Amino acid sequence: MSAAQTIHDTGAVCRLDQLSPERGAAVLIGERQVALFRIDDAHGPTVYALDHRDPFTGANVLARGIVGTTGDRWYVASPLHKQRFDLATGECLDDETIRVDVHTVNIVDAHVHVDA
Amino acid sequence: MQTPGLRTRLVVVGHGMVGHRLLTELAEREVLDRFDVTVFGEEPRQAYDRVALSSFFDGATADDLSVVVPGFAETHGVRVVSGDAVVAIDRSAKTVTAASGEVALYDHLVLATGSSPFVPPMPGHGLPGCFVYRTIDDLEAIRDWSARDDVRTGVVIGGGLLGLEAANALRLLGLEPHVVEMAPRLMPVQLDDGASTALRNHIESLGVIVHTDARTSEIAAGPTGSVQRLVLDGADPIDAGIVVFSAGIRPRDELARGCGLAVGERGGVVVDDTMTALDDPNVSAIGEVAAIEGRCYGLVAPGYDMAAVVAARLAGATGERFVGADLSTKLKLLGVDVASFGDAFGETPRSQSIVWSDAREGVHRKLVVDVETGAVRGGMLVGDADGYQTLRLMASGDVPTPEDVRGLVAPASDGGGVAIGPDSLPDVAPVCSCENVTAGSLREAVSEGSHSIGELKSCTAAGTGCGGCLPLVTSLLNCELEKAGVEVSTALCEHFEHSRVELFGLIRFHRHGSWAEVLAAHGTGRGCEICKPVVASILASLGNGYVLEGDRAALQDTNDHALANMQRDGTYSVVPRVPGGEITPAQLIALGQIATDFELYTKITGGQRIDLFGARLEQLPAIWERVVDAGMESGHAYGKSLRTVKSCVGETWCRYGVQDSTSMAIALELRYRGLRSPHKIKMAVSGCARECAEAQSKDVGVIATEKGWNLYVAGNGGARPRHATLLATDLDDDELIRAIDRFLAYYIRTADRLQRTAGWFEELGADVPHLRGVIFDDSLGIADELDADIATHLDTYQCEWTATLEDPDRVARFVSFVNAPDAADPEIVMVSERGQLRPIRDEERGTLVSIR
Numbered sequence A: 001m002s003a004a005q006t007i008h009d010t011g012a013v014c015r016l017d018q019l020s021p022e023r024g025a026a027v028l029i030g031e032r033q034v035a036l037f038r039i040d041d042a043h044g045p046t047v048y049a050l051d052h053r054d055p056f057t058g059a060n061v062l063a064r065g066i067v068g069t070t071g072d073r074w075y076v077a078s079p080l081h082k083q084r085f086d087l088a089t090g091e092c093l094d095d096e097t098i099r100v101d102v103h104t105v106n107i108v109d110a111h112v113h114v115d116a
Numbered sequence B: 001m002q003t004p005g006l007r008t009r010l011v012v013v014g015h016g017m018v019g020h021r022l023l024t025e026l027a028e029r030e031v032l033d034r035f036d037v038t039v040f041g042e043e044p045r046q047a048y049d050r051v052a053l054s055s056f057f058d059g060a061t062a063d064d065l066s067v068v069v070p071g072f073a074e075t076h077g078v079r080v081v082s083g084d085a086v087v088a089i090d091r092s093a094k095t096v097t098a099a100s101g102e103v104a105l106y107d108h109l110v111l112a113t114g115s116s117p118f119v120p121p122m123p124g125h126g127l128p129g130c131f132v133y134r135t136i137d138d139l140e141a142i143r144d145w146s147a148r149d150d151v152r153t154g155v156v157i158g159g160g161l162l163g164l165e166a167a168n169a170l171r172l173l174g175l176e177p178h179v180v181e182m183a184p185r186l187m188p189v190q191l192d193d194g195a196s197t198a199l200r201n202h203i204e205s206l207g208v209i210v211h212t213d214a215r216t217s218e219i220a221a222g223p224t225g226s227v228q229r230l231v232l233d234g235a236d237p238i239d240a241g242i243v244v245f246s247a248g249i250r251p252r253d254e255l256a257r258g259c260g261l262a263v264g265e266r267g268g269v270v271v272d273d274t275m276t277a278l279d280d281p282n283v284s285a286i287g288e289v290a291a292i293e294g295r296c297y298g299l300v301a302p303g304y305d306m307a308a309v310v311a312a313r314l315a316g317a318t319g320e321r322f323v324g325a326d327l328s329t330k331l332k333l334l335g336v337d338v339a340s341f342g343d344a345f346g347e348t349p350r351s352q353s354i355v356w357s358d359a360r361e362g363v364h365r366k367l368v369v370d371v372e373t374g375a376v377r378g379g380m381l382v383g384d385a386d387g388y389q390t391l392r393l394m395a396s397g398d399v400p401t402p403e404d405v406r407g408l409v410a411p412a413s414d415g416g417g418v419a420i421g422p423d424s425l426p427d428v429a430p431v432c433s434c435e436n437v438t439a440g441s442l443r444e445a446v447s448e449g450s451h452s453i454g455e456l457k458s459c460t461a462a463g464t465g466c467g468g469c470l471p472l473v474t475s476l477l478n479c480e481l482e483k484a485g486v487e488v489s490t491a492l493c494e495h496f497e498h499s500r501v502e503l504f505g506l507i508r509f510h511r512h513g514s515w516a517e518v519l520a521a522h523g524t525g526r527g528c529e530i531c532k533p534v535v536a537s538i539l540a541s542l543g544n545g546y547v548l549e550g551d552r553a554a555l556q557d558t559n560d561h562a563l564a565n566m567q568r569d570g571t572y573s574v575v576p577r578v579p580g581g582e583i584t585p586a587q588l589i590a591l592g593q594i595a596t597d598f599e600l601y602t603k604i605t606g607g608q609r610i611d612l613f614g615a616r617l618e619q620l621p622a623i624w625e626r627v628v629d630a631g632m633e634s635g636h637a638y639g640k641s642l643r644t645v646k647s648c649v650g651e652t653w654c655r656y657g658v659q660d661s662t663s664m665a666i667a668l669e670l671r672y673r674g675l676r677s678p679h680k681i682k683m684a685v686s687g688c689a690r691e692c693a694e695a696q697s698k699d700v701g702v703i704a705t706e707k708g709w710n711l712y713v714a715g716n717g718g719a720r721p722r723h724a725t726l727l728a729t730d731l732d733d734d735e736l737i738r739a740i741d742r743f744l745a746y747y748i749r750t751a752d753r754l755q756r757t758a759g760w761f762e763e764l765g766a767d768v769p770h771l772r773g774v775i776f777d778d779s780l781g782i783a784d785e786l787d788a789d790i791a792t793h794l795d796t797y798q799c800e801w802t803a804t805l806e807d808p809d810r811v812a813r814f815v816s817f818v819n820a821p822d823a824a825d826p827e828i829v830m831v832s833e834r835g836q837l838r839p840i841r842d843e844e845r846g847t848l849v850s851i852r
């Protein structure tokens, strides 16, 4: 059985170990493109899910931005024009009128489930 | 002086440095709208920086030299007539007449006609091949004449300041330079025998042949009727393909004589201390043409003071007076510091001198002090002008002389040094003499928010003239910021308190190899899009192997992470390296085939290579596999690293080429490919002075000469172009490569993030002697380390795409979706244009048939 099928069977989008810490990866859920970000800290791994689409350019690239912190907020900076988006809320830190959708993530048995 | 109800008609004759300063002074006082201003300039161009004239031979263009802010005349409603000389003044009708026939009426007339070079009336002085050194046109003519095949030696008549500058120019033009001076020593007006000898030693070691006590009796013509030889009294003649006169200047007072204004005994329009002509209140004279108490000033700073006096008067102020000038000079002649200030010759009674002389190092420093009080009164410094600004202030009485005068005379490198800090400068102390900026006004500017040298320069103009005051301005700035408790924040971001340079030093010293180590040891929080790529770049500069190894992968900008440049629609470009722009037909065919197979848009770049656009993330490994198979490697278009080394065909094909520029370009590109740096690095190599590779706009530019290579550095194209600076001439291959090694390593160690070499070098005060010192004389004692940095780079270089393709785990990263590795982003849509694909535009979505 291939990895993709295993995941399909469990309803997960990927295994946790397919995500590198602090570097995004995109998944395709139906038609929807979702950017996943894995952050590891003392409490273990957390995975955030945001729309992959950069609202400023319309390109599907947010998973490929650099992940960083300001204070204790985690964000991703768009690789195109560097606007930052809060990983937990989807708010744009550089333009309060803009927000991208966030999705609920559950980690079950080292597999990542996204409600999208 | 004003016709009632009308604006004052102001006519300025001469659009030189001082004439233009009058206009900017009036503009600053916001009174220009009260005047109808007409400026006549005889030269074909508006005012430019004559003081920096010689930098024309270092690559500066007429535009670089301009002192007129673009749009100045239009903004302020000033009429500037260039290329038209005033030929007559009628003081009773109050008109001037120009060569073009134009007659202009004036209420007030300002003469700012400067000086003309004095040409001794010796036989042959007018032969073709004889020049003076005063205007851009003169320099262009000198350059053109020197390019003639039969011109190999050049002679400058006059061994003063300007004469030595002219001799250096001839040297840069590739001629054998001679200087002929009547007096027994060089720069007789500023230097005594000891100082002059030190200067002479330096200059001779650079290849300038000096003849002192030499009287020219005739300039003799050759068979073609142009100059061939200088005949001297009682000495052998000198071969001369070109002769440049630099035997002093004479004020251009011919207009004044023509209209009956009084002129001084030694020339110049006689004015009082308000710069008003003695016998006509409607005429002023400023700059080199003005004679105050019988004296004309041949420096720009007094001219600027005079312009300020007249501007104040025209603006309605009374009581402004010209109070004389500081005739101190400090300059770099052929890379040698020469300074003279105050009573340099010890002419005041009860003075004595202290001399430090080190013939080996070519350093000669003399201070004239008061016998009783020990106060510094003047001095001359050759070879090392350390502390000049402060010593000059001691001589003018603006700062007290410290107890240990003898400590001042030795250069800092020999344990001496001028210990007085910028803090002890009184507010009235002039710091920048070119622009007449005092310590007080600099402090005020700092307190009003100018917190960088750049801001201080634009706000006070300090340091924008000869630049000699920049070290003092910098230390004053830092001292003020410290006092004000202003955190001079060089912190990278909220995670690192360090600047890039500091971080580089720390990582190098501790030999950190990973992000986790660097963050734990020196940072806080978890990093961001600013500090992460900086650390990634430093780790790569220090030779830590594959850039996507371990936790370094997460640090990289998306371009470095994908080893390709992301485009507007999320696709990538593929840029193989084409060293020196040389590419085989087979490689061209291979690239063509790859582009066809993957439906990529192709374009020749501005950097002489081929860019393939429109690759999706998941296609990159397959495309690169084909590129690598065709014998090409990563072009690092994505990295802050060497881009391209542009070349011309050079001696191999071109009828003018004097060296094999293509081979050199390829050698350089292969040497520095993959070298990670604070910003991208571009180079070029041209096969001769025609410069088809545009080397002077690159970070490193190399131009072939008959004898080797000239090396230019710190050029930039892009948004803020900078003409490169000539660093060294006639290097052989090895010398060239060693110099570039050190230049790059020094830049990588000391530049700020995203700072090109041009910005970095400007921040170093564009200090050529400093850079030459570091690179050629190991003045910082780090040359071995710099060489080792490049050696490490050469040892660890690998093609990042080859290294990626070798490892399936590395390849696995290149997918658009982790859960659907073969799927493409369905929203990437291409349309066809001129036979190739390009990304769809937003407004075209839904209206055009998609092709892919």
Ligand code: SRM
Residues within 6 Å of the ligand: B565, B566, B567, B573, B575, B603, B604, B605, B606, B607, B608, B609, B610, B611, B637, B643, B644, B680, B682, B697, B698, B715, B716, B717, B718, B719, B720, B756
């Ligand atoms: C492809 C190319 C344009 C072309 O179609 O010809 C190009 C394309 C880009 N240039 Fe350029 N530049 C290209 C030649 C130039 C040149 C000309 C040259 O190198 O002779 C210049 C001016 C010379 C110079 O840099 O001094 C140039 C000055 C810039 C600048 C301004 C740099 C500056 O110091 O002012 C940027 C912006 C930056 O780097 O911050 C830039 C940035 C870019 C970026 C990387 C913008 C970006 O971040 O997406 C473009 C993407 C490249 C890609 O996707 O492959 N590009 N760019 C040229 C690639 C040359 C190559 O083979 O590598």
Ligand SMILES: Cc1cc2nc3c(=O)[nH]c(=O)nc-3n(C[C@H](O)[C@H](O)[C@H](O)COP(=O)(O)OP(=O)(O)OC[C@H]3O[C@@H](n4cnc5c(N)ncnc54)[C@H](O)[C@@H]3O)c2cc1C
Residues within 6 Å of the ligand: B013, B014, B015, B016, B017, B018, B019, B040, B041, B042, B043, B050, B051, B052, B053, B054, B084, B085, B086, B087, B112, B113, B114, B115, B133, B134, B135, B162, B165, B252, B255, B286, B287, B288, B289, B297, B298, B299, B300, B301, B303, B331, B466
């Ligand atoms: C190579 C060189 C290096 C120098 N280095 C230094 C230095 O390091 N430090 C320093 O302080 N000074 C230096 N100087 C001197 C400095 O350049 C001059 O003191 C300064 O330019 C004087 O300004 P000005 O406006 O009086 O004269 P200029 O700048 O000469 O301007 C006078 C202008 O008037 C024009 N003109 C003359 N007659 C007429 C007419 N009838 N009608 C219309 N236009 C006319 C001339 O063509 C000229 O453009 C240097 C000069 C040279 C040539």
Ligand code: SF4
Residues within 6 Å of the ligand: B648, B649, B650, B651, B654, B655, B656, B657, B658, B661, B686, B687, B688, B689, B690, B691, B692, B693
């Ligand atoms: S720079 Fe000189 S050698 Fe090179 S192509 Fe141009 S003319 Fe020929």
Ligand code: FES
Residues within 6 Å of the ligand: B431, B432, B433, B434, B435, B462, B463, B464, B465, B466, B467, B468, B469, B470
């Ligand atoms: S002293 Fe010349 S620029 Fe300041």
